[in-house]
Amino acid sequence: MRVLTAFLAVLLGISALAAPIKIGITQIVDHPALNAVRQGVIDVLTEAGYVEGEDVVYIFGNAQGDFTVAISIAQNFLAQKVDLVVSIATPTSQAAVQVFKDTDVPVVFSAVTDPVGAGLTGYPNVTGTSDMIDVRGDLELLLELVPGLKKVGIVYNPGEANSAILTDMAIKAGKDLGIEIVPAAAESTAAVPLAAQSLLGRVQALYVTTDNTVVSALEAVVDAAVKGKLPLLVADPTSLERGALVCTGFDYYDHGRMTGEVVLAILKGTPPSEIPVKYQKGTQLWLNLDMAERIGFIFPGSIKDKATGLLFAGKRFTLEK
Amino acid sequence: MILELSGIWKVFRLGTEAVEALCGVDLALEEGEFVTVIGSNGAGKSTLLNVIAGTCRPNRGRVRIGGKDVTKWPAHRRARWIGRVFQDPLRGTAAHMTLAENLALALKKGRRGFSLLLTPARKRYLRKLLEPLGMELERRLGERVGHLSGGERQAVTVLMATLARPKLLLLDEHTAALDPANAEKVLEITERLVGEARITTLMVTHRMDQALSLGNRLIMMHKGKIRLDLSAEEKERLSVADLVDLFRRLGVTDDALLLAGNGTNNAGDAYS
Amino acid sequence: MTLFLPAVEQGLIYGLMALGVYISFRVLAFPDLSVDGTFPLGAAVAATLIIAGWDPFLASLVAAGAGMVAGAFTGILSTKFRIQGLLAGVLTMIMLYSINLRIMGRPNLPLLGRPSALSTAVEALGLPYTWGLVVVAAILVLGIKLILDLFFHTEIGSAMRATGDNPHMVQAFGVNPETMVILGLALANGLVALSGALVAQYSGFADVGMGVGTIVAGLASVIVGEMLLRPRGVFWATVAVLLGSSLYRGAILVALRYGSVLGFTASDLKLLTALVVLGALMAPAIRARLRGEEA
Numbered sequence: 001m002r003v004l005t006a007f008l009a010v011l012l013g014i015s016a017l018a019a020p021i022k023i024g025i026t027q028i029v030d031h032p033a034l035n036a037v038r039q040g041v042i043d044v045l046t047e048a049g050y051v052e053g054e055d056v057v058y059i060f061g062n063a064q065g066d067f068t069v070a071i072s073i074a075q076n077f078l079a080q081k082v083d084l085v086v087s088i089a090t091p092t093s094q095a096a097v098q099v100f101k102d103t104d105v106p107v108v109f110s111a112v113t114d115p116v117g118a119g120l121t122g123y124p125n126v127t128g129t130s131d132m133i134d135v136r137g138d139l140e141l142l143l144e145l146v147p148g149l150k151k152v153g154i155v156y157n158p159g160e161a162n163s164a165i166l167t168d169m170a171i172k173a174g175k176d177l178g179i180e181i182v183p184a185a186a187e188s189t190a191a192v193p194l195a196a197q198s199l200l201g202r203v204q205a206l207y208v209t210t211d212n213t214v215v216s217a218l219e220a221v222v223d224a225a226v227k228g229k230l231p232l233l234v235a236d237p238t239s240l241e242r243g244a245l246v247c248t249g250f251d252y253y254d255h256g257r258m259t260g261e262v263v264l265a266i267l268k269g270t271p272p273s274e275i276p277v278k279y280q281k282g283t284q285l286w287l288n289l290d291m292a293e294r295i296g297f298i299f300p301g302s303i304k305d306k307a308t309g310l311l312f313a314g315k316r317f318t319l320e321k
Numbered sequence: 322m323i324l325e326l327s328g329i330w331k332v333f334r335l336g337t338e339a340v341e342a343l344c345g346v347d348l349a350l351e352e353g354e355f356v357t358v359i360g361s362n363g364a365g366k367s368t369l370l371n372v373i374a375g376t377c378r379p380n381r382g383r384v385r386i387g388g389k390d391v392t393k394w395p396a397h398r399r400a401r402w403i404g405r406v407f408q409d410p411l412r413g414t415a416a417h418m419t420l421a422e423n424l425a426l427a428l429k430k431g432r433r434g435f436s437l438l439l440t441p442a443r444k445r446y447l448r449k450l451l452e453p454l455g456m457e458l459e460r461r462l463g464e465r466v467g468h469l470s471g472g473e474r475q476a477v478t479v480l481m482a483t484l485a486r487p488k489l490l491l492l493d494e495h496t497a498a499l500d501p502a503n504a505e506k507v508l509e510i511t512e513r514l515v516g517e518a519r520i521t522t523l524m525v526t527h528r529m530d531q532a533l534s535l536g537n538r539l540i541m542m543h544k545g546k547i548r549l550d551l552s553a554e555e556k557e558r559l560s561v562a563d564l565v566d567l568f569r570r571l572g573v574t575d576d577a578l579l580l581a582g583n584g585t586n587n588a589g590d591a592y593s
Numbered sequence: 594m595t596l597f598l599p600a601v602e603q604g605l606i607y608g609l610m611a612l613g614v615y616i617s618f619r620v621l622a623f624p625d626l627s628v629d630g631t632f633p634l635g636a637a638v639a640a641t642l643i644i645a646g647w648d649p650f651l652a653s654l655v656a657a658g659a660g661m662v663a664g665a666f667t668g669i670l671s672t673k674f675r676i677q678g679l680l681a682g683v684l685t686m687i688m689l690y691s692i693n694l695r696i697m698g699r700p701n702l703p704l705l706g707r708p709s710a711l712s713t714a715v716e717a718l719g720l721p722y723t724w725g726l727v728v729v730a731a732i733l734v735l736g737i738k739l740i741l742d743l744f745f746h747t748e749i750g751s752a753m754r755a756t757g758d759n760p761h762m763v764q765a766f767g768v769n770p771e772t773m774v775i776l777g778l779a780l781a782n783g784l785v786a787l788s789g790a791l792v793a794q795y796s797g798f799a800d801v802g803m804g805v806g807t808i809v810a811g812l813a814s815v816i817v818g819e820m821l822l823r824p825r826g827v828f829w830a831t832v833a834v835l836l837g838s839s840l841y842r843g844a845i846l847v848a849l850r851y852g853s854v855l856g857f858t859a860s861d862l863k864l865l866t867a868l869v870v871l872g873a874l875m876a877p878a879i880r881a882r883l884r885g886e887e888a
């Protein structure tokens with residue numbers, strides 16, 4: 001009898017050791033950028049030796065735009081006793097922190113523009129990465145592109161927390177730089193075309209930040225830019241092929257990898273309280289020569305020197321540094 | 322004087338046509354009178370009732386109830402003094418509420434407050450009210466009115482219309498949609514309730530025999546005007562055939578009216 | 594069962610909203626779409642006040658009051674301005690989107706770490722947080738439900754029910770149907786806004802977009818409850834609403850938990866929820882069929 005108990009105990013012990021780590025990954029909506037983040041996290045872990053199915057098990061949650069479902073997803077993770085939570089985007093992260101704040105399950109947020117403003121800081125088990133873009137840098141870039149630039153139009157969704165913050169920042173930075181920001185609100189993707197059109201004749205350049213709504217309907221903004229022969233700067237590199245004249249920002253896949261590094265550090269034993277929130281650095285710069293030709297735009301030489309790469313004849317070319 | 326209509330004109334505009342539903346109607350009703358109203362289709366009977374009740378505003382003329390000029394009053398304000406029963410048995414009751422609730426709502430016509438609608442005392446009172454109807458409804462107080470038959474619902478509607486002691490009771494062909502047995506029952510109930518409380522009543526009917534046998538006054542309308550006004554003694558002497566003859570002499574040739582028995586309104590509610 | 598508690602918890606808190614939808618949709622027979630705007634209105638008002646330092650109970654009450662004003666507005670649009678009910682609600686909802694943004698000053702207000710009416714009550718009662726929340730929610734929501742039941746048995750409440758049933762008839766008994774509609778919509782949206790305020794405190798944030806789909810969730814709750822309970826009378830009708838609300842939330846949680854087992858991906862959540870609800874609705878019919886009875 002005792003042999004049996006001992007045998008069972010050893011078996012249990014081994015199974016406990018070998019039990020795969022459960023990681024819950026939740027995002028607010030299906031979106032290429034957010035999906036890229038998720039992939040980045042998974043890839044980093046896979047490369048570090050955490051094989052899916054053996055060492056680690058992922059539980060995915062997609063709130064499909066419903067904030068209250070985000071809470072339910074987090075509660076589900078709690079019920080399933082996950083070992084770590086990765087929450088992508090602001091509302092999802094708020095829901096995750098609300099559910100896990102009094103536990104010691106680590107929560108790593110990602111793609112949150114303003115973690116402090118969203119109330120995510122100050123919890124010992126919470127840390128993450130921010131996708132705050134360099135708004136001021138983008139405006140300075142526009143100044144270089146368009147001599148005598150006085151007015152810049154921004155199409156944005158006032159209902160998106162990230163976007164509202166970035167637009168506010170743009171307005172303030174603009175004041176410093178002597179640029180007037182003309183905002184055009186679009187509450188849904190359907191409202192984007194009208195908002196973009198309303199800026200024609202009133203501004204000299206168009207700027208789109210990491211606004212999920214507007215980026216989803218980017219083609220409408222491109223249409224307006226082409227119509228008004230206006231330079232369009234989008235803070236999202238994947239928008240290059242879709243018609244932006246200039247793209248800054250970073251690849252969300254890279255952002256996901258950065259998040260993955262944080263997750264890795266925690267899995268290896270560093271407590272989240274010792275990992276400060278990481279802000280995405282290293283913005284890229286892509287120039288769309290095809291679009292430039294279409295609207296008759298000539299890039300100044302100084303810009304070309306800084307570019308990460310070009311789009312020409314529909315193909316991307318990375319420039320040597 | 323319970324009811325006084327002076328110079329009532331009502332014109333309906335249907336597209337480019339103008340229909341004169343009421344052309345200068347004067348009518349006076351004393352307390353306790355039971356007036357039957359008869360007339361061809363389009364004579365203006367239902368419009369008359371609508372104007373009195375307030376669901377229809379006259380273009381010209383005045384309506385006085387109990388001496389008060391109510392011409393400009395909306396229907397729910399006049400409702401305090403008026404009881405009304407329609408041809409459609411489904412119209413007078415709330416189908417999803419119980420018999421008890423319907424009756425209790427009809428008890429009061431003024432301000433409603435936060436007191437409980439159905440106290441045990443009230444329920445006892447309602448049971449007592451239902452017994453004399455002879456339809457065994459006093460046992461079905463907790464049932465939804467929607468489960469009652471057409472005849473039962475109409476009987477309940479008549480009871481509800483008289484509960485709060487209205488000054489005036491308006492009956493708009495209220496037995497026309499019932500089978501003969503139920504029609505008889507409802508008529509009996511009507512007569513008794515009206516007689517007991519001495520309620521001034523205006524009853525539109527399509528049946529000349531009813532018009533002659535019921536009440537103490539008969540009015541005949543044709544093309545928006547009152548053409549005949551017979552007192553109790555005058556109508557006692559007449560038979561249905563006499564009445565038909567009278568009409569023909571006045572120029573009424575409506576077959577539907579003359580065939581005492583078919584009174585369905587195929588012109589709709591707007592004008593009768 | 595780890596899913597049971599959250600389902601009941603959420604079912605009760607959202608149940609207040611479902612009760613509001615019951616009042617407008619069933620009692621008044623008025624399709625009130627403004628709830629998509631009044632739900633986040635409640636959240637916005639409560640969140641803004643709590644962040645400004647107000648006591649969360651008071652903030653929630655004020656939020657309910659804001660909802661009542663909005664509901665009355667829809668009622669006035671419909672009765673005095675003769676705007677069709679559906680459109681009146683839509684107009685209010687559209688207006689509230691901008692108004693809610695204005696109230697909060699930004700599209701998202703975090704309430705993490707802020708006092709919440711529900712958790713304060715749990716602590717005051719000395720209950721453990723795991724099941725204390727359900728108890729508090731139950732006391733609050735069932736209390737409100739019973740008051741509502743009582744109200745609908747008063748003279749005014751009965752007049753309101755009759756108005757939804759037969760507006761012409763009530764006129765004949767001195768009830769002004771317009772007043773009843775305005776009053777009823779105010780009451781309904783007050784409940785919806787209160788629900789929004791509590792949900793914001795429960796979720797830890799108020800977001801201007803959190804009203805999307807409220808009417809759908811409300812109607813689903815009301816109808817599921819009705820089909821399962823076939824309630825007679827107001828008392829059981831409100832029980833059915835709360836039951837339906839808990840089932841709806843439970844369906845979402847079940848879909849989340851077991852969806853992957855059946856091969857569904859995370860994006861199939863809404864489809865799955867609908868299927869679970871459908872299953873719940875068909876269950877009695879299937880059971881009867883198996884027994885050879887008439888459904």
